Amino acid sequence: MSLRLYDTATREVREFEPLVPGKVGIYICGLTTQGAPHIGHLRFTVAFDILRRWMIRGHGYDVTFVRNVTDIDDKILRRSAEHGRPWWAWSYAHERETTQALDVLGVLPATYEPRATGHITEMVELVELLVDAGHAYPAADGSGDVYFDVQSWPAYGELTRQRIADMEPATDADPRGKRDPRDFALWKGVKAEEPASASWPTPYGRGRPGWHLECSAMARKYLGDTFDIHGGGVDLRFPHHENEQAQSRAAGLGFARWWMHNAWLTISGEKMSKSLGNSMIVSEITRGVRPLVLRYYLGAVHYRSTIEYGDTSLDEAQASVERIESFLTRALTATGTQAQQVCVDARESALPAAFAAALDDDLNVSEALAAVFAHVREGNRALAEGDSSRVADELRAVVAMTEVLGVNPLDEHWSQTPASSREHAVLDTMVNARLAQRDTARAARDFASADAIRDELAAAGIAIEDTPAGARWALHH
Structure with missing residues (x-):
């Protein structure tokens, strides 16, 4: 079957075809390193990790996966100042904590994980392209800000299907230097209250990049002017992704051919966030919850469906993991095989048709897991009947499927993590x-x-x- 994915831009599920046959370029907006990552943050990393694994295992694509690090930002500067730390030290500490959290949950390392501060040259080049094309302008108030002129780009709003007249003013900079209150900042001039180290020289004066500019420049650097998929959380659609698309296409770039967005992880009906005071830091929650169970929980629901966190959520995930583990343990004993050899064999074996069909249907992980448990039940029946040949077949099938979902209990990764x-x-x-x-x-x-x-x-x-x-x-x- 062909892979079909939902495109946020067209609002339809359609057949995926890469720009270059056999190769796929994916850009995911990573975290802003303002604080420790909570499980709401990591919902997107697990969702797109499954997409990447399926593209490789199910379709044989050579995937270039870019996940950026936003290491300079208003929030980083504000929070580091509140804690009396250099902004770069504050950012780096939380970048490391994020990397550790991703590793604990078995998220594959990105092909490239660029930091915004390492790509100032590319950002300034993009700003100059936009100014020269008449789609951006330096603020007339001498602030050093440079803004994207939304009225100059008739397609502005097409990603989220909004009219400019219906949009709220952009709140990313002082509106006094803007031609239109909805114009957004490409570059922010240096401010007296901010550390000098948080600014770089440009033709428009010293300053630092706007958030939206960062991702456009880094995506272009690593994936080219046009690439296959841009993804992130649904909360990024506007203004972040809308602005990325507008500035990139106004500069003459094709940019993303496909937009994919995952839904939130909520608690009491609200998005999990630090501002709500309900965040669950990954390093804390994994003190009492096995990382494999947490990974299963975050990836068991369709990526476009909201996950509502409750008191029994992780208990249910643990019960599901234990059902799989119980079968695998008994099957290994019954067949006299070693766990790692089964993993090697499973990576080369054919995947069950129902499982493949489910993931080809816009990553329908609920149906994919139904296929996993169907094979667990069949394997348990084979164990009860003493049919070792069938047991071996079901063992390989279950390991192969859970490997794609990143929840294979026999993977050595889970024996190397806390509470393994x-x-x-x-x-x-x-x-x-x-x-x-x-x-x-x-x-x-x-x-x-x-x-x-x-x-x-x-x-x-x-x-x-x-x-x-x-x-x-x-x-x-």
């Missing part, structure tokens, strides 16, 4: 031993001892649920 699968397996053995003792005590009607074991496990952060199939345990979140 290996540690969980050890904990599982120890807890189940105590549960067996509890069952023995209950069978002997020694309820005091049984309750004492339950209380002991609860004090250690382990919740017990008695089901018809026996006791189940989970870590408190």
Whole structure:
């Protein structure tokens, strides 16, 4: 089947064809390194990691994946000043923390991960192109600002299907130097209250780049004037992506042929953000939640659907991961195979048709996971029937599919991260031993001892649920 993806610009799912046969260029707006990343931030990284993995594994594309780092920005300057830190030190510390969080969740490293501050020359060149073409102008107030003239570009607003007359004024700079309040800043002149190190010389005076300019210049640098896919969170569509497209195309560039946007991760119906005070920092949440479980949770819902975070969300993800792990563990024992050999074999094996069809349908991960669990059920039936050949087939299939989704429990990555699968397996053995003792005590009607074991496990952060199939345990979140 051909890969079909939803294009935000056309608002339709259509067949994807790369600009250059066999090669795909993807640009994703990365994080602004103003603070530690929370799980709402990482929703987009997991979604586009699945896209990248599927393009490689399912279609054999050579993917160039660019995810930028916005390391100079109003928020960075403000927050670093509030904490009495140099802006570049503040930014770099959070860039490293973001990199660590992505690695913990098994997100593949980008082909290129350019920093905005490393591409000032390319940004100034783009500004000059726009000024020369009559689509940008230096502010007349002597501020050193340079603005994009939205009225000069009739297509402005086409990405989000808005009319200029209906738009709110741009709030990225003092409006006094603008011809139109909706004009946005390409370049921001140096300000007395900002550190001198946060500015660079240009023909328009010292200053620093506007946010939108950064991404246009870096995308052009690494992917060329025209490239395949530009993606990011749905909140970036306007003004960020609208402005990127306008300034790039006004400069004569083809820019992105496809726009893809993932929905938010919300809590109590609101976007998870630092301003709401409800952020869940990745480094903190993975103290009590296995990274594999968190990765599964963030990637289990269609990328265009909102994820509502609740008290039981991670419990449900953990139960799903444990169903997969239980089958894989039993299947490895039944077939006498080694985990890493199965991983190698699975990467070369054909993927189940239902799974491939689901991902070709605009990355329908819900249906893809349904295919995974269908094969888990079939594998469990084969185990019960003692059919080792079928078990081996289902083992390879499940590993191959979960590898594409980035949640293969047998991948060595998960044994190298905190609260890893290996540690969980050890904990599982120890807890189940105590549960067996509890069952023995209950069978002997020694309820005091049984309750004492339950209380002991609860004090250690382990919740017990008695089901018809026996006791189940989970870590408190």
